[in-house]
Amino acid sequence: MFHHPSFDAHERVLFASDETAGFRAIIAVHNTVRGPALGGCRVWTYADDDAALTDALRLSRGMSYKSAMADLPLGGGKSVMIVKERGAATPAMFEALGRAIADLNGRYIVAEDVGSSPKDLLNVRRHTAHVTGLDPEDGGRGDPSPTTSRGVFIGVEATAKAVGFSSLEGVHVAVQGLGNVGYGLARHLRDAGARLTVADISSERVAMAERELGAKAAPVEAIGEVEADIFSPNALGAGLNAMTIPRLKVRAVAGGANNQLATPADDEALRERGILYAPDYVLNAGGVIKMAGEYYRWDDAEVDRRVDGIADRLSEIFTEAARTSRPTGEVADRLAEARFARH
The missing domain is CATH 3.40.50.10860 (Leucine Dehydrogenase, chain A, domain 1)
Structure with missing residues (x-):
């Protein structure tokens, strides 16, 4: 072994x-x-x-890596x-x-x-x-997906600011996946004034987003090619790969799906295209933060404070990536490894 x-x-x-x-x-x-x-x-x-x-x-x-970058x-x-x-x-x-x-x-x-x-x-x-x-x-805290959605939203907002937007008002976000986390994220984005294009394998979820959130629909196979400001993957992993990255028409990628990069080389491929990638395990840490809060008996204010910290952690990653001209996923990994290194 x-x-x-x-x-x-x-x-x-x-x-x-x-x-x-x-x-x-x-x-x-x-x-x-x-x-x-x-x-x-x-x-x-x-x-x-x-x-x-x-x-x-x-x-x-x-x-x-997720727990370390969530500072848990x-x-x-x-x-x-x-x-x-x-x-x-x-x-x-x-x-x-x-x-x-x-x-x-x-x-x-x-x-x-x-x-x-x-x-x-x-x-x-x-x-x-x-x-x-x-x-x-x-005796628990219940479904962690709303906290995960809020954390991903905070991450999308921080990413938008990193590529030059002062807020999410009018920012066009292409949301892939409308499960519990993806739909919760879309609702937060709508409330912040973002424009939404959405896709999901469930036509019912898409219709609900059109009706409730004013979103526009795109075919599942085409959501990664929508011309937008931010692409937000919230479905299956490995969606950012050698086939899909050349088709992206966005300034940044920020979403809640796990393992978004098919290979480590895709991290560099995004950087070479000038697309800012927000490392997935930093954005989607809200759920593990909530579960840590349940285990350690933190109050809601402490859980919220730690979820809010996702923005600062992304800022640290983006700043270091720009300073070193290295891809953001690699930078996040090195920062995490330093936090759990054995001395």
């Missing part, structure tokens, strides 16, 4: 199983220099065990539960996960992710207190 392509000095990788429960999972703890490793539990039908390990290693590493007292972790088919995870499996997390003695905090829910986390909590992201009726 130490020679696995996705292994990056991870502190702990736990392979856990419970034959009676039909439970198999991998918990990866990447870094705990800043605090316990936070990351969701992904429940998935992996092609093989190596694919599951790759996901756990890659996603836990990404959480270290947290590191990065992830758990992946391997199931034979979607919807096959049982309460007994989540209880087994709770026992495995308890064995890590506070090094890892679990939250929801693809395939798991706040209700599933209640079964985890039967065996460990290191759980966050619960529903309000169960």
